[in-house]
Amino acid sequence: MATLPDACVSSSSTDPASLPGTPTHYGSTTLSMKTAGPKCKLINEGDIQVCRLNHTRTIVSKIMNSKYLRRWESHHIVLGHNVIRSQTPTGFMEISVPYSSIEDVHVVSRWDAGQKFCIRITIQDGSLLLQANNSYLRDQWLYSVQWKRHMYKYEKLLKNARRPEVLVKEIKGMIDVSLGTPIQDxxxxxxxxxxxxxxxxxxxxxxxxxxxxxxxxxxxxxxENNHPTQEICDFFSKHCKNSPRSSIVIELFTPVVHRILKHNMDFGKYPRMRLFVQEYIQALNCQNDGIRVVNTFVKSMHGAGSSCPHPRVLPNIVAVCLAAIYNCYEDKKTAMQNNLDRSFDHVEWKTRLMCYGAILETASEYEDWRCVLGSLLQPIPFPDDAIADQDFTSSMKPVIGNIAKDSNCDVHQTVLGIREGKEGWFHLYCPGGIACDDEGELWGIMLATLIRCCCRRKKFLIGMTKMIGPVMLLALRDTVSAMEVLCAMLEFEILESQDMKMQLITTLQSTSDGKKMYAALCDRQIALRELQQKGGPKKLTLPSKSTDTDLSKMLNSGSFGNLECLSLAFTQVTSACAHDLIKLPSLRYLNLWSTQFGDGGLQLLSEHLHKLQVLNLCETPVTDKGLSSLAALKNLRKLNLNSTSLSALTFEGLKEKLPSLQECDVRYTDAW
Known part of the structure; x- marks a missing residue:
């Protein structure tokens, strides 16, 4: 092969303008690059100076190719899939340059004081010189041409490979090039x-x-930084299924699954990726002490901190579990329909099912995950066959128990139905319910959390009348929370039937704790009647430092049956004082300006103070959750929601549902 004269082109190794530490020669079979050093963006097309030289040995050719007579053309070069071409195929670039004809690509040194930055592409009948404006742009073109050429070569080799060992060798070579190139794309x-x-x-x-x-x-x-394609997911799934105890599963698949669970946004678009995660989890379950290995994996996904730094992890884990549980019951149903019951491995099937139950249980142990987990499970997103299966509902009991015991209202309320009229886990585990196998133990735990926190309200108690039988049964068995429900029903006069009231009283008096609670209820009722007796002031204003305790002491000190106007503005009262406020039968004006009165208290007021006409909630921490309950106060005429978290949508709803509302201050809110 003829070469350019020394006066024209010299070796890249003597180029002082080349990047330090960055190799510049691309051989015919290997790409010598280091991962360290400057990185370049991939160039697919761009404007550059082009010169084409012929490799002939005649004196005339050498003279014509010398630097003094060399001619440069401006072209918009496109690095295509198979060829290097110009958008204006004229002059030097009239004929495209196929990657298959390229023998070498490297940097050439500058040959005059102009310090031109060039790369040389050696082809069969000569060379193509590309001249850039600076060394960085030159290296971009160099590495981009090398990358395109290399991928073309490997694509051709791999598509023609038939022997497995050749296929593996070329795949390794291609991946080594990908990991070694300075191109970032x-x-x-x-x-x-x-x-x-x-x-x-x-x-x-x-x-x-x-x-x-x-x-x-x-x-x-x-x-490490990319999701596997759908075909590769199938490939990995096959390995997990056929060789679950292979070291590859733990050592190589774990980082891949970690990345998927941390960054995947929609398994609906990538179902085979979800299937791969399922098979990976089952492979973990096949290890010695599989459930422990699976739980360790879930804990590693959460991390050692008190909160998981990756918000997508839990939804993705739950999505995998829900799909896997659904598949389990579909497989079982298919086997039964095809009369394959004898060949169906019930032990293996149950092992698979329990694995996903264990994952949900481990997830429910993390406080920061419970709110999202409860919300995802609140609609009971499981097939009917699963709900009817005692093994499954038993495996879910620890999960629901952890959610029910959480002190956060947003968490433990998820055991209730997702909307009114829709049953939830609370109904499912009710004594006599389809999932109850512990004589109401779990249901009692749920009931205790709800009645002692956010559900001691008329709305909840009215719903409990449908489950009055189980409540009375647990009360007879000394379940304190059930007794509290019965007392609350009597206190708020939920039941109209006198016979039913007598049954509740009889049930309470059947146990020693019940007798004490009923006696305390009677004392409260006597005090309430004294409080509601006519007399006392019509208007009352508490000092600015007053607390919930101060308000309670004052209201228990005499009769306030005439109290119509109460100002608690700029005091330190909270939602807890709502239990005292609802005892005031004549209250029409209530000022809670700049207090810590929140949504829970507002919901309670809305159920009891139906005579309220004026309410000031300016600068209180109430939100749409509590404000929407004001729709029950049909006599409300004036409402101050200045500087609250009121939304425009909630405000429009209140205006429609409050016919008597004449004045509403919504300044400094989203509805303003």
Missing amino acids: ASVYQFPLDLVSELLQQNADVITKLAHENIIVALTPLL
């Missing part, structure tokens, strides 16, 4: 993944087990 990793995906589909029948494992090992570095 998504395609640097995505192109090899897509190409391997296509090859796996075409050669699925000829890939041996050893080649299978070697390909997985080779692919792993590419997946």
Whole structure:
């Protein structure tokens, strides 16, 4: 092969303008690059100076190719899939340059004081010189041409490879190039993944087990920052299913699954990715002490801190579990329909099912996950066969128990139905319910949390009248929370039937604790009647430092049956004082300006103070959750919601539902 005269082109090794530490020569079979050093963006097209030289040995040719007579042309060069071409195919670029004809690509040194930055592309009948404006742009073109050429070569080699060992070798070589190139672009990793995906589909029948494992090992570095394609997910799933105890599952698949669970946004678009995670979890479950291994994996996904730094982890884990549980029951149903009951492995099936129950249980142990977990499970998103299966409902009891015991209202309220008229876990585990197998123990735990926190309200108690039988049964068995419910029903006069009231009283008096609670209720009722007797002031204003305790002491000190106007503005009262405020039968004006009165108290007031006409909630921490309950106060004429978290939508709803409302201050809110 003829070469350019020394006066024209010299070796890149003597180029002082080349980047330090960055190799500049691309051989015919290997790409010598270091991962350290400057990075470049991939160039697909751009404007650059082009010169084409012929490699002939005649004196005339050498003279014409010398630097003094060399002619440069401006072209918009496109680095295509197969060729290098110009958008204006004229002059030097009239004929495109196929990557298959390129023998070498490297940097050339500057040859005059102009310090031109060039790369040389050696082809069969000469050379193509590309001249950039600076060294960085030159290196971008250099590495981009090298990358395009290399991917073309590997694509051709791999698509023609038939022997597994050759396939594995070339895949490793291609991935080494991807990891070593200074080019930073998504395609640097995505192109090899897509190409391997296509090859796996075409050669699925000829890939041996050893080649299978070697390909997985080779692919792993590419997946550190990229999701596997759908075909690669199938490939990985097959390995998890066929070789669950392989070291590859733990060592190589774990980082891949971690990335999927941390960053995936929609398993609906990538169902095979979800299936791969399912098979990976089942492979973990096949290890010695599998449930412990699976739980350790879930804990590693959460992290050692008190809160998980990745918000997508829990929804993705739950999505995998829900789909897997659904698949379990579909598999069982299919086996029964096809009369395959004898060949169906019930033990293996139950092991799979319990695995996902254990995952949900472990997730429910983390306080920061419970709110989201409760919300995701609140609609009971399981097939009817699962709800009717005692093994499944028993496995869910620890999960629901952890949610029910949480002191956060937003968490433990998720055991109730997702909307009015829709049953939830609370109804499912009710004594006599389809899932109750513990004589109401779990239901009693749920009932205790609800009645002692946010559900000691008329709305909840009215709903409990449908479950009055189980409540009375637990009260007879000395369940304190059930006794509290019965007392609350009597106190708020939930039941109209005198016979039913007598049954409740009889039930309470059947146990020693019940007798004490009923006696305390009677004392409160006597005090309430004294409080509500006519007399006392019509207007009352508490000092600015007053607390809930101060208000309670004052209201228990005499009769306040005439109290119509109460100002608690700028005091330190909270929602807890609502239990005292609802005892004031004549209250029409209530000022809570700049207090810590919140949504819970507002919901309670809305159920009892139906005579209220004026309410001031300016600068209180109430939100739409509590403000929406004001729709029950039909006599409300004036309402001050200045500087609250009122939304425009809630405000429009209140205006429609409060016919007597004449004045409403919504300044400094979203509805303003």
